[in-house]
Amino acid sequence: MRAEIIAVGTELLMGQVVNTNATFLSEQLTGLGYQIYFQTVVGDNRERLNDCLSLATERSDLIVLTGGLGPTEDDLTRETLAHFLDAELAIDQAGLEKIIQHFTIQGRELTDNNRKQALSLVGGQTLTNPTGLAVGDFYQTPSNAYLLLPGPPSEMKPMFLQEAVPLLQDRLPQNNQLFSRVMRFFGIGESQLVTVLADEISGQTNPTIAPYAAPNEVRLRLTAQARNNLAANQLLDSLEKRIMALVGDYFYGYGEENSLVKETVQALKDSHATLAVAESLTAGLVQSTLGQLPGVSEVFVGGFVTYSNEMKQQLLGVEEATLAKHGAVSRECAKEMAVNTRRLTGADYALSLTGVAGPSEVEGKAVGTTWIALAKPDGTVQTQAYRFTRDRTYIQHSAMMNGLNSLRIELLNKK
Amino acid sequence: MRAEIIAVGTELLMGQVVNTNATFLSEQLTGLGYQIYFQTVVGDNRERLNDCLSLATERSDLIVLTGGLGPTEDDLTRETLAHFLDAELAIDQAGLEKIIQHFTIQGRELTDNNRKQALSLVGGQTLTNPTGLAVGDFYQTPSNAYLLLPGPPSEMKPMFLQEAVPLLQDRLPQNNQLFSRVMRFFGIGESQLVTVLADEISGQTNPTIAPYAAPNEVRLRLTAQARNNLAANQLLDSLEKRIMALVGDYFYGYGEENSLVKETVQALKDSHATLAVAESLTAGLVQSTLGQLPGVSEVFVGGFVTYSNEMKQQLLGVEEATLAKHGAVSRECAKEMAVNTRRLTGADYALSLTGVAGPSEVEGKAVGTTWIALAKPDGTVQTQAYRFTRDRTYIQHSAMMNGLNSLRIELLNKK
Numbered sequence: 001m002r003a004e005i006i007a008v009g010t011e012l013l014m015g016q017v018v019n020t021n022a023t024f025l026s027e028q029l030t031g032l033g034y035q036i037y038f039q040t041v042v043g044d045n046r047e048r049l050n051d052c053l054s055l056a057t058e059r060s061d062l063i064v065l066t067g068g069l070g071p072t073e074d075d076l077t078r079e080t081l082a083h084f085l086d087a088e089l090a091i092d093q094a095g096l097e098k099i100i101q102h103f104t105i106q107g108r109e110l111t112d113n114n115r116k117q118a119l120s121l122v123g124g125q126t127l128t129n130p131t132g133l134a135v136g137d138f139y140q141t142p143s144n145a146y147l148l149l150p151g152p153p154s155e156m157k158p159m160f161l162q163e164a165v166p167l168l169q170d171r172l173p174q175n176n177q178l179f180s181r182v183m184r185f186f187g188i189g190e191s192q193l194v195t196v197l198a199d200e201i202s203g204q205t206n207p208t209i210a211p212y213a214a215p216n217e218v219r220l221r222l223t224a225q226a227r228n229n230l231a232a233n234q235l236l237d238s239l240e241k242r243i244m245a246l247v248g249d250y251f252y253g254y255g256e257e258n259s260l261v262k263e264t265v266q267a268l269k270d271s272h273a274t275l276a277v278a279e280s281l282t283a284g285l286v287q288s289t290l291g292q293l294p295g296v297s298e299v300f301v302g303g304f305v306t307y308s309n310e311m312k313q314q315l316l317g318v319e320e321a322t323l324a325k326h327g328a329v330s331r332e333c334a335k336e337m338a339v340n341t342r343r344l345t346g347a348d349y350a351l352s353l354t355g356v357a358g359p360s361e362v363e364g365k366a367v368g369t370t371w372i373a374l375a376k377p378d379g380t381v382q383t384q385a386y387r388f389t390r391d392r393t394y395i396q397h398s399a400m401m402n403g404l405n406s407l408r409i410e411l412l413n414k415k
Numbered sequence: 416m417r418a419e420i421i422a423v424g425t426e427l428l429m430g431q432v433v434n435t436n437a438t439f440l441s442e443q444l445t446g447l448g449y450q451i452y453f454q455t456v457v458g459d460n461r462e463r464l465n466d467c468l469s470l471a472t473e474r475s476d477l478i479v480l481t482g483g484l485g486p487t488e489d490d491l492t493r494e495t496l497a498h499f500l501d502a503e504l505a506i507d508q509a510g511l512e513k514i515i516q517h518f519t520i521q522g523r524e525l526t527d528n529n530r531k532q533a534l535s536l537v538g539g540q541t542l543t544n545p546t547g548l549a550v551g552d553f554y555q556t557p558s559n560a561y562l563l564l565p566g567p568p569s570e571m572k573p574m575f576l577q578e579a580v581p582l583l584q585d586r587l588p589q590n591n592q593l594f595s596r597v598m599r600f601f602g603i604g605e606s607q608l609v610t611v612l613a614d615e616i617s618g619q620t621n622p623t624i625a626p627y628a629a630p631n632e633v634r635l636r637l638t639a640q641a642r643n644n645l646a647a648n649q650l651l652d653s654l655e656k657r658i659m660a661l662v663g664d665y666f667y668g669y670g671e672e673n674s675l676v677k678e679t680v681q682a683l684k685d686s687h688a689t690l691a692v693a694e695s696l697t698a699g700l701v702q703s704t705l706g707q708l709p710g711v712s713e714v715f716v717g718g719f720v721t722y723s724n725e726m727k728q729q730l731l732g733v734e735e736a737t738l739a740k741h742g743a744v745s746r747e748c749a750k751e752m753a754v755n756t757r758r759l760t761g762a763d764y765a766l767s768l769t770g771v772a773g774p775s776e777v778e779g780k781a782v783g784t785t786w787i788a789l790a791k792p793d794g795t796v797q798t799q800a801y802r803f804t805r806d807r808t809y810i811q812h813s814a815m816m817n818g819l820n821s822l823r824i825e826l827l828n829k830k
Contacts (some may be wrong), residue, residue: 013451015442016627019434022456027430036428037463041437048452055470163708212431260478284699285708287720291698294774302726304719305692305702311717345726359709370525383474392709 001172003034003062006052009151010043012067021066021156028160030210031221032168033178034062044074046083053084057144063170069134071113076136078119081148085139088122091115095126095135102133121148129162131155145171166375168200168214177195179232182218183240186405188220188250188258196246199404200239206240215394216401217260252408263288264274267411268299268349275407276347277303277359278316280328280354283368301347306337316340327363329354331383334371342375346376350375351407353399358392368395372403374410382406416587418449418477421467423492424566425458427461427482436481436564437570443575445625446636448584448593449477459489461498468499472559477586482566484549486528493534493552494530496563505535506530515549536563537704542578546570553582559649560586594647598635601675601820603665605633611661615654622654630809630818632675660797669822676704679819682826683714683764688792692718692763693752695730695743695769696785701815716762721752731755742778744769746798749786757790766822768814773807783810787818789825797821801805 005025011017012079022039029036037060042052049068056063068077082089095118103110106364117134118249120126124146127136136146147164149156161167169177185193190213194201197220201209207224222239226232244251253263268275277286277300290296304315309328312318318336337352355370356362375381384406387400420440426432443453452475471478497504510533518525533548535541539561542551547570552563562579564571575723584592600608605628609616612635616624622639637654641647648806659666668678692701692715699720701805705711718804719730724743727733733751741747752767770785771777781801790796796828799821803813 012438014445014625015438015440015451017437019454021429023427023432023433029446030429036430037458037460039428039434039454039456043452045452057696067581105681150469155569184829210429214464226741235540274724279699279702281706282701282703283715283717284694284720285706287694287699287722288697288703288811291700291720291722292808300485300698300722302698302720302722302730304730305699305706307706307712307717309716311691314761315717315719315759344730346729393707396703396706 001034001062002060003029003036003064004038004040004056005029005036005064005066006049006056007039007041007151008049008065008068009041010045010074013043016375021151022151022261024153025064025066025160026156027064027212028165028310029064029168031178031180031223032165033223033225034168034317035359044068044076049077049080050084053081056386059142062145062147062150062168064147064155068118069136069148069150070112071117071133073113075116078116078121078148081137081146082121083155085121085141085146087124087139089119090122092120092126092135094128095133098129098131099209100171109212117194121250125167127159129155129291130158135203136163138164140171142285161340173349173401177227178223178225178237179223179229181236181240182258183196183222183243183251183254183256184253184255184258184260185218185220185247185250186216186219186252186401187215190245193218193220193250197243200242200246207235209239209243215397223398251412252405260401260408261402264408264411265290265293265296267408271414273299273348273411276345277343278341278352279303279305280307280312280352281351281357282336282396282399282403283307285356285396286351286353286403289400300409301345303336303341303345303350313336316344327365329356329363329365329369329371331371331385334373335381335383338373338375338381344351347376349407349410351403353403355386355399357395370395370399370402372399372406374403374406376410382410416449416477417475418444418451418452418479419453419455419471419475420479420481421464422454422456422481423459423464423469423483424456425460425489428454428458432476434695434758435568437564439568439572440479440481444477444479446593446638447580447593448587448638448640449583452796459483459491461491461495464492464495465499468496471544476558477560477562477583479562479564481564481571484532484551484563485563485799486526486532488528490531493531493536493563496552496554496561497536498640500536500556500561502539502554504534505537507533507541507550509543510535510548513544514548520737520795540582542574544570545573545577551578552715553579555586568825582684587810591685592641592643592647594639594641594644594651596637596651597669597671598637598653598666598675599657599673599675600635600662600665600736601631601667601816603633603662604628608633608635608662608665612658615657615661622650624654624658627724630812674688675816675819675823677708679823680705680708680711681828682823686826686829688763688826689716690715691756691760691765693756693765694718694720694768695722695727695752695767696772697768697814697818698722698772700811701766701768701818704815705813716760718756718760719752727752731759742780744771744778744780744784744786746788746800749788749798750796753788753790753796763792764825766818768818770801770810770814773811785810785814785817787814787821789821790819791825797825 124139507538757765
């Protein structure tokens, strides 16, 4: 089943907004089992949008439109689609009531332009907007289906996931419902993962395996076609078992919205343990990444950014002799940073990171050289050397991810 | 002059990569004076790419292609374009020598696939790749121009800016060269800026004004059409003067690649002053953002992340009485954090940030409530209260930007 995405908006063509909607919809539709052959961006222009609809209708089964459902005169996607399909537009009563309620609460006057956002294609299915005012539409002809979604990602995503996905699944051939599972891996690159899983991937029919790489991690999306959830889970469990036998050492968690930092914080919560951090080359990246998670204060107390050698001595009490003899990028310095941070903060665990972020070498040590230490509740310290590559930002990110992972592994092993 | 962008890559259609290239190129081409009517994404497929080229050639003057110049069999943009244009491909000697040199240094064997990256369209202009191996191309027919760029943004952007821009400027009508200047503003929202500048914007013909919003800042791109740089600068200077008269208080710097943190670090360097930071709600965000800049160690020494109240006492020596009486989110606490950080680190300036990042209120203080303090070399402390809005991430970012800006303003006023 071929699908394509048309994003409508002059702001996209001016380069003012990044088209993340196309990325989200492509990944989601691929996961459902659609094949995406094209993405198009077109401005808020009747004629050019109409041309895009003609072309898309010839070459794709499903056409997904986003954007141009707002209240202003520029917003003409709905009208253009109605004209293209020779379909009428009528007010969706539930949608209009929501708009009226919104304006009443805000104490603002309702204009005809605002009413426009409740217009829906006669003969189609109206999609409600859980987080905004413009309704969406799903309209089928004998040969094609058209999905009409709002432009703001905060409205488009919930409408797609809650309203559109069931309709799109119904369109796929019978017995062909798709069920997905996302597995996340750290410490193995995409190309290595794909190489190790080559037999599984080349032989895949049902379930399928799709790898997605992100900085310092790889996700696998396993997708099974089955009559129901139970049958799908049997297929997915079996594939997962084979995958885990090959690369289970690198697996850290499930789910699209998961992350290594979330899993690490969860492991701390499960262990009722607290963490403090001392950062040199990462300059606060580990701590600010922890700080992005609501409720992290339960397990993360704080720590130090000791960017200069003087601060390593003054704030953390690293010995001058250590710095003179071994340098700041050394096992000995990392160890003292971690041990002293644990002592100064009283946290159960203290993580320290010291290294050469670049662009120039330090103490004769190459860019990317990094030491990470973890001071533990029993008073012992675990240290590990790394040699990260690429640019400054990537080196700092690699250090953070490896530091968090060493803590996560330690907490899991203790259980 | 109409332009459109074709991004080639199956990874874009799978939703594995966000098409930031289209955004960058759209903004740049718009700035040069081209009108972008379409962006397309197509997979690594000869036939479908050929169809896209046919359509684009009919409807646009300039066709910009990115992606698919790599060494693998999937990469077929160059071959497909050559076939479409009925042009020959030949090895670019300078490009090949760069590839050979790269493989020699790496100690890896050169294959025919790698040589392919030095192929160039006969009759076109080869564009060198400052940060990678694949050469680019600029090819003109009587009716159209084709610009061929690599896919990785780290290669595409330098090639576009250094190699393609002069060629694209030459294509524009005589006397119509375009010259741009980017002005950056902090502390004023896009809608407010546009409202204040309404007369300038509505009356614009030459130069033009285009606003671009990013989190916690707005950029204005001023573009003048003129015979030469001197004439353009006169037009731009005059417009800039009028803009500065209206919103000069919010202006902080020039340039596409600039940022508030860069300007703040530069102000520290100009003042030969050092900085330490104590962060509560931002949890290291200020320090890690500083840490992203190479060479920041000249002025940034480090600091504290005192996420819990205990850490504010233990690490920073904030008085228990202060926390009991005023709470952690208070002028008094921010003040002690800054003063004590300056004392403990010996830095010239110390910045502290304490507030409610959310999602829940703290000490009866609403989400977004924030105090920022700056301890100065003369022993005085400046404090300021804020009430930031939106989500946790945005509140933390707002706090960081306002903290850095207060330091920047202080350093500028001292000069």
